[in-house]
Amino acid sequence: VMNPEVCCIHHPAAYFDDSERSSILQLLKEHVTKKGLELPDSEFRYRQPRTVFFSTGSPGLTTYADQVFDVSLEFPTEQQKQQQQQQQQQHTHTHTTGL
Numbered sequence: 363v364m365n366p367e368v369c370c371i372h373h374p375a376a377y378f379d380d381s382e383r384s385s386i387l388q389l390l391k392e393h394v395t396k397k398g399l400e401l402p403d404s405e406f407r408y409r410q411p412r413t414v415f416f417s418t419g420s421p422g423l424t425t426y427a428d429q430v431f432d433v434s435l436e437f438p439t440e441q442q443k444q445q446q447q448q449q450q451q452q453h454t455h456t457h458t459t460g461l
Contacts, residue, residue: 365398371416375423387426390414394428 374390375383393399397409416427424430433439 365393365401365412367410367412369393369412369414369416371414373418374416375418383423387423390416391426 369390371390375386378386389399391414394412394414397406397412401409418424431439
C-alpha cells in the first residue's frame with residue numbers, strides 16, 4: 363500500500379454506487395486521521411501528517427471533508443468577497459475623509 367503525504371483526487375467516487383462511494387471516502391478520511399493506511403500503530407507518532415484534496419459535484423460528499431472550498435467561475439469565492447468588501451470600505455473612507 364502506498365501512503366503519500368499529499369493526494370489530489372478529482373471525483374474519487376464518481377463511478378461507484380453509494381455503498382462503494384462511502385467506503386472509498388471513509389478510507390481517504392482514515393488515511394488522514396491515521397497518518398496512512400495499514401501501518402503499525404506503534405509508529406504513529408513518527409509519521410508525517412497526511413492531506414487529501416478531492417473534488418466533487420455532490421454536496422453530500424463534503425461531510426467527509428474537514429474543510430470545504432467552493433470554487434466557481436460564476437460566483438465569487440469567500441476570499442474574493444472579503445477583498446471586495448475591503449475595497450468598498452477603503453473607497454467609502456476616502457470619500458468621507460475628503461469632505
